[in-house]
Amino acid sequence: MDGVQDMGGDPARYGPLKPLDLDEPAFKQPWEGHAFAVTLLANRAATSSNVHAFRHALERVPEEVYLADYYGRWMASADLLLQESGLLAPGAVEARARRLRGEDVEEPPDPEPNKPTMETAGGGNLRAVDAPPAFAVGDRVRSGAEASRGHTKLPAYARGKVGTISALRPAQVLPDSAAHFLGENPEHVYSVAFDGRELWGPDSEPFSLTIDLFESYLEKT
């Protein structure tokens, strides 16, 4: 879906780069480590560790929360998935936080669990696909031009563009489907190389952009 997460080439997100700091620790503050671990465990509880559902949750947190902090948006996504799975009530985290701060607020009762399920062919995301790949290295392909209303791994900047298949990658669970618990529907995946000018016009810097795209995103030109 179109949204704040789809940042590639978006001038609204331009600005100075952050400094390269080789001494930056994994977690800059202790709470970040807890947010990281707790979010992974929340996603395990809420979605059986469906990474696509987690990324789709990240896309749905309010834009200002998304942009404010990386682990802040992780926790907001965890909260969203826990609510949608009926494991926590809306406002439960906020109420607990206020109590931790010493405020006398009531905590909402837990809702009925309503965890979404999806049949899975195994761990991870790599899958065997019986049908032969539709494209081969060197084929010219065009990506779909339509925006998806749901989760997708086709960013806006790569929509409706012509590129060249540069490699076949392992077939994988289709994020567009799995993020919504609609099934794994695995597809072949291709690295597709686009010329900078195809993406950004004749004044583009000289470079190529390679992105991994699922078979259903592509058609032969």
Add this chain to the structure above:
Amino acid sequence: MTDELGTTGGSDIDLATRAEALESLLVERGLADTKTIETFIRTYETSVGPMNGAKVVAKAWTDPEYKARLLEDGTAAIGELGFKGPQGEHMVVLENTPAVHHVVVCTLCSCYPWPVLGLPPSWYKDPAYRARVVREPRAVLAEWGTEVPDDVEVRVYDSSSEVRYLVLPERPAGTESLSEDDLAALVTRDAMVGVRKVEAL
């Protein structure tokens, strides 16, 4: 602002308190336990980080057969050194040469090869990097002091599937006498994403 599910923006709760609240709610319900939480934190603080990728690179620089295996099947060759796990399901290694410079990003989230590089640093997760490097990579590299001559091809990789990319940087001149361990000490995460080159000390 609060959306229909109560995921609040504009809350005055600081993130540290929010983390503590979320953790206590999950622990009380048996959905998380403090031992697992501590293990996750310790793992990424101490044993999974760019020092792993640096070992892969140093070995590739000193062992041509390993390098050939690494470029042929990154997952297996990296696994030989014991590095595998979440966000490393299928690894592809991109070799930088005097003619080609690779740089890696994830524009849609912040996908990153955890088993070899650990968790992503701030600059990699930052909107400016995610937005700009797919549109003006040479300007991005130059802003960080990485000069890529005009006759060197720049290839940007956007990690949009579960494939994770590791850049094999060029071995710097003047390091012929260094041991594998000494070489590993020169290799930075920045170079393994492709935003810097490795420099001899």
